[in-house]
Amino acid sequence: QVPLVQSGAEVRRPGASVKISCKATQYSFTNYYIHWVRQAPGQGLEWMGVVNPRSGSATYAPRFQDRVTMTRGSSPSTVYMELNSLRSDDTAKYFCTFCPSTSPTWLNPWGQGTQVIVSS
Amino acid sequence: EVVLTQSPGTLSVSPGERATLSCRASQSITSSDVAWYRQKSGQAPRLLIYGTSNRATGIPDRFGGSGSGTAFTLVINAVEPEDFAVYYCQLLTTFGPGTRVDIK
Helix, strand or coil: CCCEEECCCEEECCCCCEEEEEEECCCCHHHCEEEEEEECCCCCCEEEEEECCCCCCEEECHHHCCCEEEEECCCCCEEEEEECCCCHHHCEEEEEEEECCCCCCCCCCECCCEEEEECC | CCCEEEECCEEEECCCCCEEEEEEEEEEECCCCEEEEEECCCCCCEEEEECCCEECCCCCCCEEEEEEEEEEEEEECCCCHHHCCEEEEEECCEECCCEEEEEC
16 A cells, blocks of 8 residues: 555646645654655656644745645645646646655655646 | 755666765755655655665665765665666755666
8 A cells, every 4th residue: 555645647727726635544644744845857856845734834945935835634644735826847746755854854755746737 | 055966967887786876065964864765767756865874664785875074975785676766865955966877
């Protein structure tokens, strides 16, 4: 069983929004924070932010601060990441991943990733 | 903000050989929070090393991490077929650009 399961691929027009879910199937959120990392095609990894699944509080990387919202779900063990005002360079695979702290000291395990394509 | 540089960009090795990957920080790191990940094509990254030198659960002992200050190293002793992948170092919110390990 995969420990973190993400929602499926999405295609959006420029300017639209996308909301991705991440559900923990094997881990309890009790002692963990959920971080989001993205990877553009053929590129490296980029940290986007972190959400506390218990309180709902979130911290975002400065470059995403005005466009991203990370929230906890109403159902147990589910969190969401919403990115607004999408641009073509937001085309990427988005990963959720666990860490025992708000500061991403190490990230493990990872969800399978959600592909987001932004195209007109 | 610290910038991480990885070298080489691509490392060609034969199965069974040793691979040495470098990660350099733009300024001295006082903590031991360097982590290493392996990412196979089409898959999510997998944590190999955390806290500079600690192997993650289930990671074989052919992987070893070391370093301090601005220089950090991941060594893969006796590279196996599953090790041909891209490797990233990480310090908190910053990732290095990656080193690709491919078959010689």
